[in-house]
Amino acid sequence: MSILRKKDHYKIAWLPGDGVGVEVLEAAKIVFDKLNLNAEYIHADIGWEFWCKEGDAFPQRTIDILGNVDAAMFGAITSKPMKQAEEELVPELQGKNLIYRSPIVRMRQLFDLYNCLRPCKAYPGNPLNFKENIDIVVFRENTEDLYCGVEFNPVPDELIATLTKLSSPFSKFAELKGNEFAVSCKINTRFGSERIIREAFEFAKNNGRKKVTIVHKANVVRATDGLFLEISKEVAKDYPEIIYDEANIDAMTMWLIKNPFNYDVLVAPNLYGDVISDLTAQLVGGLGFACSANIGEKLGVFEPSHGSAPKYSGLYKVNPIATILAGKMMLDYLGEFEMAERLEKATAQVIADGKVRTYDMGGSSSTLDLAKAIAEKL
Ligand code: IPM
Ligand code: MG
Numbered sequence: 001m002s003i004l005r006k007k008d009h010y011k012i013a014w015l016p017g018d019g020v021g022v023e024v025l026e027a028a029k030i031v032f033d034k035l036n037l038n039a040e041y042i043h044a045d046i047g048w049e050f051w052c053k054e055g056d057a058f059p060q061r062t063i064d065i066l067g068n069v070d071a072a073m074f075g076a077i078t079s080k081p082m083k084q085a086e087e088e089l090v091p092e093l094q095g096k097n098l099i100y101r102s103p104i105v106r107m108r109q110l111f112d113l114y115n116c117l118r119p120c121k122a123y124p125g126n127p128l129n130f131k132e133n134i135d136i137v138v139f140r141e142n143t144e145d146l147y148c149g150v151e152f153n154p155v156p157d158e159l160i161a162t163l164t165k166l167s168s169p170f171s172k173f174a175e176l177k178g179n180e181f182a183v184s185c186k187i188n189t190r191f192g193s194e195r196i197i198r199e200a201f202e203f204a205k206n207n208g209r210k211k212v213t214i215v216h217k218a219n220v221v222r223a224t225d226g227l228f229l230e231i232s233k234e235v236a237k238d239y240p241e242i243i244y245d246e247a248n249i250d251a252m253t254m255w256l257i258k259n260p261f262n263y264d265v266l267v268a269p270n271l272y273g274d275v276i277s278d279l280t281a282q283l284v285g286g287l288g289f290a291c292s293a294n295i296g297e298k299l300g301v302f303e304p305s306h307g308s309a310p311k312y313s314g315l316y317k318v319n320p321i322a323t324i325l326a327g328k329m330m331l332d333y334l335g336e337f338e339m340a341e342r343l344e345k346a347t348a349q350v351i352a353d354g355k356v357r358t359y360d361m362g363g364s365s366s367t368l369d370l371a372k373a374i375a376e377k378l
Contacts, residue, residue, distance in 0.1 A: 018075075024304055055096070071299065105149075116294055117292070123347070126361070136264065151184045153182035215267065216228055257283075288361070303326055
């Protein structure tokens, strides 16, 4: 993983986004200030408001800022179905066929943030732990697969013609019109697969981890997942000290619940990684604890895995720990290892003490009170 060399001063893009994204980033700021991180925080516009006003939830000025910072903290985004998105545009932008695309998915692709890293650790004393001592790290390929954005609805005639020629039970395509079906492509490259698999093995090697499990569905999705699996076996040869393991995505969801202690480092193509990382997050307390890093060669973007939770927006009720732990990952990425360790210890202490808890943990403390409790332990 590319880690920035420690600097005296950092530029950090600050992207609160929508709903509770604003509140959890406010909480993260409390701990960064207490840590005395020498950083300039550069606010950047992103989210639903900018879709409605400008027809773009991820404006070019924000892309420019991201091109010029060391790292970014990102809150959350509200997304709505296309029909509603169209209706909420300002009248002068309606009827122009603007397409809403998830800003975070665009950001991952635009900045080639190929490594999505999602650690799931059961902090002792967390009443929401499924079992104690779970410690799983998910590596999710973050730019390809079904997220590649190559989709057709309606399906153009040329593609129908190509599909019809394939000798498969689906020669019925010949009878379908373009608006009677849709196509989403799953594209996985050798390069894209190899670099994420290597990240997982390197992480395992450098962090005393014993086993890497490859998550796939190569028995059915033979071309793409077959390639992912084939590359995994090749890469694994370079790491004889790490146990190589593989599992189908469906079976994996059962086994992770049956015996989470069997798992250590997981690596998966994009969509399976998305699914499995919600499952592993739930094993250690749910989305309030699920932190996520999106890392490329030039930029790291750190976020909680949860969404903007419109129902809680403005109430300062949600758990900021996912965002604070994402902040810890950002400190690691910046090479600020000592600060990162202090922040994780303080967070673990507050969880174990159990005095300050948000509603999800059975308490009534606010988002900011929990952040302040963590800041006090720093
Ligand atoms: C995640 C989220 C995103 C994803 C959504 C918000 C587009 O579920 O980060 O896991 O699917 O990647
Ligand atoms: Mg997800």
